[in-house]
Amino acid sequence: xxxxxxxxxxxxxxxxxxxxxxxxxxxxxxxxxxxxxxxxxxxxxxxxxxxxxxxxxxxxxxxxxxxxxxxxxxxxxxxxxxxxxxxxxxxxxxxxxxxxxxxxxxxxxxxxxxxxxxxxxxxxxxxxxxxxxxxxxxxxxxxxxxxxxxxxxxxxxxxxxxxxxxxxxxxxxxxxxxxxxxxxxxxxxxxxxxxxxxxxxxxxxxxxxxxxxxxxxxxxxxxxxxxxxxxxxxxxxxxxxxxxxxxxxxxxxxxxxxxxxxxxxxxxxxx
Amino acid sequence: xxxxxxxxxxxxxxxxxxxxxxxxxxxxxxxxxxxxxxxxxxxxxxxxxxxxxxxxxxxxxxxxxxxxxxxxxxxxxxxxxxxxxxxxxxxxxxxxxxxxxxxxxxxxxxxxxxxxxxxxxxxxxxxxxxxxxxxxxxxxxxxxxxxxxxxxxxxxxxxxxxxxxxxxxxxxxxxxxxxxxxxxxxxxxxxxxxxxxxxxxxxxxxxxxxxxxxxxxxxxxxxxxxxxxxxxxxxxxxxxxxxxxxxxxxxxxxxxxxxxxxxxxxxxxxxxxxxx
Ligand SMILES: Nc1ncnc2c1ncn2[C@@H]1O[C@H](COP(=O)(O)OP(=O)(O)OP(=O)(O)O)[C@@H](O)[C@H]1O
Ligand SMILES: [Mg+2]
Numbered sequence: 279x280x281x282x283x284x285x286x287x288x289x290x291x292x293x294x295x296x297x298x299x300x301x302x303x304x305x306x307x308x309x310x311x312x313x314x315x316x317x318x319x320x321x322x323x324x325x326x327x328x329x330x331x332x333x334x335x336x337x338x339x340x341x342x343x344x345x346x347x348x349x350x351x352x353x354x355x356x357x358x359x360x361x362x363x364x365x366x367x368x369x370x371x372x373x374x375x376x377x378x379x380x381x382x383x384x385x386x387x388x389x390x391x392x393x394x395x396x397x398x399x400x401x402x403x404x405x406x407x408x409x410x411x412x413x414x415x416x417x418x419x420x421x422x423x424x425x426x427x428x429x430x431x432x433x434x435x436x437x438x439x440x441x442x443x444x445x446x447x448x449x450x451x452x453x454x455x456x457x458x459x460x461x462x463x464x465x466x467x468x469x470x471x472x473x474x475x476x477x478x479x480x481x482x483x484x485x486x487x488x489x490x491x492x493x494x495x496x497x498x499x500x501x502x503x504x505x506x507x508x509x510x511x512x513x514x515x516x517x518x519x520x521x522x523x524x525x526x527x528x529x530x531x532x533x534x535x536x537x538x539x540x541x542x543x544x545x546x547x548x549x
Numbered sequence: 550x551x552x553x554x555x556x557x558x559x560x561x562x563x564x565x566x567x568x569x570x571x572x573x574x575x576x577x578x579x580x581x582x583x584x585x586x587x588x589x590x591x592x593x594x595x596x597x598x599x600x601x602x603x604x605x606x607x608x609x610x611x612x613x614x615x616x617x618x619x620x621x622x623x624x625x626x627x628x629x630x631x632x633x634x635x636x637x638x639x640x641x642x643x644x645x646x647x648x649x650x651x652x653x654x655x656x657x658x659x660x661x662x663x664x665x666x667x668x669x670x671x672x673x674x675x676x677x678x679x680x681x682x683x684x685x686x687x688x689x690x691x692x693x694x695x696x697x698x699x700x701x702x703x704x705x706x707x708x709x710x711x712x713x714x715x716x717x718x719x720x721x722x723x724x725x726x727x728x729x730x731x732x733x734x735x736x737x738x739x740x741x742x743x744x745x746x747x748x749x750x751x752x753x754x755x756x757x758x759x760x761x762x763x764x765x766x767x768x769x770x771x772x773x774x775x776x777x778x779x780x781x782x783x784x785x786x787x788x789x790x791x792x793x794x795x796x797x798x799x800x801x802x803x804x805x806x807x808x809x810x811x812x813x814x815x816x817x818x819x820x821x822x823x824x825x
Contacts, residue, residue: 457638457704460598461711462628462655467662471651475642 342524349522353510353529359424360506361533363499364492367431372485374432375439382440383447385455386473401444404437409495413504422503430504431492439488446480447473482548486541493537497530550576550747551597551715556606558592558771566592567603568771574715577745579738581758581779584768585791590751593768594717597749598630599623611714628655631708633737635720637700639692639707646688648703649675652710671710678706682736698729702736709740716741718750722757730754734761755787 281290293301380386382397412430420426450473458472500508507526514522551574558567566589574580582590596603599615608615615626631652639648653671654662661667667675679685682702692700701721708716718737722730738761741748752758758765759779767775767782767790775786784796 451641453634453636453638454640456600457632457634457707458640458651458654460600460627460630460632461652461707462624462626462630463651463662464624464654464659466659467654470659470663471640471643471647471654475640478642 338520341520344521345525345528346519346521347525349525350529353507353526356500356505356507356510357529357533359427360496360500360508361493363424363427363431363496363504363506364489364537367428367496368435368485368489368492370428370432371435371488372439375436375443376481378436379440379443379447380469382444385450385452386447386469397440397444401437401440404433404435405441406437407434409434409492410498410502413499414502417503422505424505427496427499427504427506430499431496434495435488435492438491439484442484443477443481446477446484450476479548483545486545490537490541494534497533550574550611551749552607552609553593553597554607554609556593556596556608557604558589558596558601559604566771567596567606570606570768570771570773572766572773572776574747574749576747577742578747578764579741579762580747580749580764580766581762582749582751582766582768583753583755583758583790588768589771590768591719592771594632594719594749594751597715597717598627598632600632624655628711629714631711631713631716633701633704633708633716633718633721635723637692637697637704639700639703641691641693643692644688645679645684645690645692645695645703646675648692649679649706649710652707655711675706675710678709681740682706697725698733701725701733705733705737705740709744713746715747715749718748720751720753723753730757731760737761755782 281288283289378397378400381388381393382401384390384394387394387397409430412433413426416426416430416433420429454476455468455472458468463471496506496508498508498511500506500510501512503509507530511523511526514526551572553570553572556567556570557565559565568589570589570593582593584590592601595601597608597610597615599618603616606616610626610630613626615623618626640651643651647665650665650667650671652675653667656671657667676685676688679688682705684699684702684706687695687699692703695703704721716737721737722733725733734757737748737750740746750758750762759782762779765775765777765779765782766773767786769790774789775782787796788794
């Protein structure tokens with residue numbers, strides 16, 4: 279009821295007073311929640327330890343610096359593995375995501391009653407499990423190593439790529455599809471001529487974006503034995519070799535920045 | 550060659566878009582379909598190639614009842630029916646050549662079409678048509694880089710590459726300027742008479758309909774209310790199709806000239822006061 283009469287004049291307000299009250303109440307609850315949480319955190323923190331945090335940070339940085347550059351010789355291979363896990367995992371995930379997405383999109387699904395819910399379940403379950411958890415599960419199933427990492431990355435990517443892709447499919451221009459249908463093309467041809475060209479930019483963008491995320495995620499998969507540079511990080515940390523840790527962190531940083539740069543370049547070319 | 554019998558179309562929303570349409574069309578006819586917005590013109594031609602499913606009635610093309618076809622049979626029937634759309638409906642991110650050649654999809658297998666392996670015969674025909682519609686130098690451009698008139702020419706070439714028996718045209722000129730609209734209509738008319746094609750054309754512009762068609766069908770609220778040669782279309786019939794309106798525009802002209810006179814009068818008064 280955004281139009282009201284006040285003193286005889288009609289005035290317009292974005293919300294009526296009931297809605298306004300609900301919004302104020304929401305803010306009140308929110309602030310109370312923050313307050314309560316802070317109290318609980320504060321009660322469980324040993325402030326004596328927190329008090330010398332700046333000193334501890336200074337000590338750790340001193341031990342990290344300078345990074346142990348000779349250690350780099352042992353990092354090239356795991357770094358390469360990490361890139362491979364991310365790239366092959368993304369590739370595998372994307373290949374599986376395409377059919378799942380077209381089964382999930384309202385305008386391309388073969389059956390709204392049966393296939394679509396199934397595809398949705400696949401997408402949701404893939405997304406609701408973190409890559410690290412997938413990796414732990416897979417290390418037990420296929421054993422430690424790169425393969426577990428690749429599959430873990432792929433499983434997590436299906437949900438991400440599939441969800442964004444099926445939304446892109448649902449947003450296409452229907453008349454272009456109709457025009458191809460009207461020529462007497464078979465369903466697979468309608469898909470490849472009427473739909474594929476329309477979703478291509480979105481598809482490329484989504485896949486690159488996921489590859490980018492996967493590079494970051496695959497740097498920690500080694501922590502649970504799924505291959506890559508994470509293994510070196512965990513072993514260096516456990517022997518308190520801080521100068522190796524700092525070198526690993528720098529190597530990861532450079533890799534991530536480089537991958538973001540590459541994906542930004544490619545994406546701007548495609549769109 | 551196209552016979553519609555008691556065609557009824559009721560949309561899920563409850564709109565009765567076609568309320569018992571029976572019509573008969575012959576080879577080589579250019580038929581204009583006119584009527585107010587919502588009369589069911591688009592619905593009618595979309596029923597013919599089954600882009601929408603008619604609720605009941607029969608659609609007979611060359612002795613085959615389209616209304617009952619399914620799957621492959623339906624696709625075979627569709628490739629003999631060309632369609633041209635108001636908003637061109639080109640695949641925007643494909644090139645002109647790919648768009649035109651997609652008229653051949655119904656005649657080839659999936660992998661050949663995926664890898665764009667069109668037969669040399671098809672390519673030659675496409676190039677011919679491209680020249681015929683005057684777009685030879687644009688063959689490698691993407692469809693979204695063309696103007697409206699050029700896009701519609703691509704749409705026409707795509708439909709004709711199907712080598713259809715009949716052409717369904719839904720408001721081909723609604724988004725074009727008057728000159729381009731006439732050129733496009735002339736092109737469609739010429740191409741159809743060269744091939745002795747039946748064309749059913751939805752038009753909003755009664756002038757264009759009179760100028761380019763052999764026969765005009767007036768549709769109102771899903772029923773045929775007029776079906777005759779363009780010469781028979783007069784103001785009384787236009788009122789019957791579209792509802793009450795001043796067709797010759799004479800009343801408006803009178804009103805306007807009265808306003809102009811009034812204005813002149815005021816000006817002279819201003820002048821008189823200023824010089825007082
Ligand atoms: N997809 C649809 N779903 C539900 N109702 C529809 C649909 N398409 C059309 N209609 C309804 O069917 C009736 C006829 O529509 P149609 O598009 O055939 O009219 P038209 O004569 O082509 O109008 P216009 O000149 O505006 O294009 C209208 O009442 C419209 O609301
Ligand atoms: Mg229409």
